[in-house]
Amino acid sequence: MGVGALPQRVTVRLRFEDGTLRVEHDGGGPPTGGVASLPGVEYDDRTETGRAPAMAYADLVAYLDSRGIPYEDDALHADSLDVESAYELRxxxxxxxxxxxxxxxxxxxxxxxxxxxxxxxxxxxxxxxxxxxxxxxxxxxxxxxxxxxxxxxxxxxxxxxxxxxxxxxxxxxxxxxxxxxxxxxxxxxxxxxxxxxxxxxxxxxxxxxxxxxxxxxxxxxxxxxxxxxxxxxxxxxxxxxxxxxSADDLAGEHLAEYDVKRLEVPLTDAERERYEDAQGTFTEYLKQSNVQLRSGSDYQELVKRSGSDPRAREALLAKQRARRIVRESDAKVQRLEALLDRHRDDRVIVFAASTDLVYRLSERFLLPAITHETGTSERRDVLEKFRDGDYSRVVTANVLDEGVDVPDANVAVVFAGSGSEREFTQRLGRVLRPKSDGVSESVDSEAREATQSSLGGRALLYELVSADTAEERVADRRR
CATH class of the missing domain: 3.40.50.300 (P-loop containing nucleotide triphosphate hydrolases)
Structure with missing residues (x-):
């Protein structure tokens, strides 16, 4: 037995206490030769016991078992379950x-x-x-x-x-x-x-x-x-x-096959002039201040600096103007109109970058809108009508990226997005319908099968990107 190890005759007692494990043994006393010799356990002067985070429970029990150290386990009070799911796994x-x-x-x-x-x-x-x-x-x-x-x-x-x-x-x-x-x-x-x-x-x-x-x-x-x-x-x-x-691994056999099409759209002359002016203000500040934006934390530091540096604030406001110009260009609106016309018989989800843009597109094309401002009952109503086919398209911001059981669609249009791989993957997932193979998923299987029979075989995601802008470079990085 090594120095500081617990004697084999000592019984260790484990107890859960306010998110921690309280670890005691028959010998009591200070850490030398006691519970503090156990992995992950520290001596607590206040209670004269050992203490470990609750998550250490499994490792601590495994250690005691492997060393043959007797212990009393009063830490985990998990009930036994006798349940069975009817699902058959793929x-x-x-x-x-x-x-x-x-x-x-x-x-x-x-x-x-x-x-x-x-x-x-x-x-x-x-x-x-x-x-x-x-x-x-x-x-x-x-x-x-x-x-x-x-x-x-x-x-x-x-x-x-x-x-x-x-x-x-x-x-x-x-x-x-x-x-x-x-x-x-x-x-x-x-x-x-x-x-x-x-x-x-x-x-x-x-x-x-x-x-x-x-x-x-x-x-x-x-x-x-x-x-x-x-x-x-x-x-x-x-x-x-x-x-x-990945989606590629499952496309074709388990998920719908899909295509991603990036459509580059030009800025108008007036938009280009405003964009270059705003983007130039931002990049000039970075150059003069010797600031490099290599990560999100670098950008956060710039935001903090803007609180005390008027030039940094001016640069950030210019960047916001430039971003809004490329995200909401007239050419994108025109291209979206053409896509909605082309896919008039499909179910389409349009993803915008802001609540204001969602409402603008909703009004322009008479599309049902879902944003963070949409009440639960209204959102449920819109999604049910989309599922039932009463609505064939919907426009939304990030609210449908995650955590919402979205009815099947076969076309997605990213009107404006970010360089986030997670955002892109989640939006692609909204059109990757599971193929019907007799295995029910986490939505009503009959409704899914009916929807699948009415949609084409391949899913399609369009990215609308303003050409020759920072938005194009961001999309390239994400890819």
Whole structure:
């Protein structure tokens, strides 16, 4: 037995306490030769016990088992579940679940929108057989997960968020609600599923994972990596990416085949003059101030500088003017009109860059609009009419990028976007309909099959890009 190791006769006691593990042993006393010798455990002078974050539970138990150290486990109070989903997994879904299982039920699955990540989550709950917490970023996803869980499993489904605070053996929570309740409920679940797991990279949300003792952890996303590299922290909290497929991997066999067409449109002479003037003001400031924008954090530093430097503020305002000119050019409006006419028999989603632009296009082309200002009932009504075919097109901003069960469309038009790979992937996913192969997805299968029969075989995404502008260079970088 090495220096500082626990004697084999000592019994270690584990207890959950306010998002931490309280670690005690029969000998008590200071850290030398005591609980602080255990991995991840530090001595707490206030309580004269060991202390570790709740997320260390699985590793600590594994260490005690491997060393044959006797312990009493009063830290995890996860109920057993006897549930079964009627879904039959596709081959790639089963491969993804197997990869997660073989990695000690920890890790992230990166799969494109429409590939059935929710179905894999349901099967993970079934396989683990312990109480489960599903954490989601939006109220829409909260509602969708609870609806799907209630349909598949014959047990009570709890909800934290959206006006409810009900805890059950299977509970769905928003990231905000989970953050507020994790220190209280961290011992109640054997499995935690983080949907759109990239959100866990937010500084406050990281604490959700730290305060939960759940040994089984599953992350689901279409785009794991974050520009700020916080995905590295997410990997520490949930596990590395253990299975990854792109839209290209599934297109044709499981998802609709698709084409991406970038349409370069010119600025008018008047727009070009205004753009060059505004963009020139911005680039000249960067040159004179020796500022290089290599990342999003560099841009944030420039924003901070604008609070005390009038020239920096003037440069940022000029950049905003330039960006608005290229995003909302007259030529783009004309090209959109031609596309809507060409695809009059298709179902089309138009993605704009701002709420104002959404309303402008909605009024110009009489398109139903969905923005962050759209009420829940109105948004539900628009999407239902889109699903039923009463509406054949809709215009929206970022609100449909993530967390909304969008009815099938086969054409998307990115009127204005960003260089974000995640944004582009999510928007492409809105037209990558799962192929009908007898496997139900997380929306009504009969409605999906009816929609598929009315749409063409290939999905199509158009990018409208203002030629010879910064927007063109941003699109090139994203590609």
């Amino acid at each position: 081959d790639y879904q089963q491969d993804a679940l197997d990869a997660w299982t073989e990695n000690d039920r920890r890790g992230v699955l990166e799969l494109p929108t429409g590939s059935g990540k929710t179905v894999i989550g349901l099967k993970a709950i079934e396989a683990v057989g312990r109480s489960a917490l599903v954490v989601v970023p939006t109220i829409d996803l909260l509602t969708q997960w609870r609806r799907e869980l209630s349909r598949e499993f014959d047990c009570e489904i709890g909800q934290l968020g959206g006006g409810e605070q009900v805890v059950a053996p299977i509970t769905v929570a928003t990231y905000d609600s989970a953050y507020l309740r994790a220190d209280d409920l961290g011992d109640r679940f054997g499995l935690v599923i983080f949907d759109e797991v990239h959100h866990l990279g937010g500084e406050e949300f990281q604490n959700i994972a730290r305060l939960l003792a759940a040994p089984a952890r599953l992350g689901l996303t279409a785009t794991f990596e974050r520009p700020d590299n916080a995905h590295e922290t997410v990997a520490d909290l949930v596990g590395d990416v253990v299975y990854r497929l």
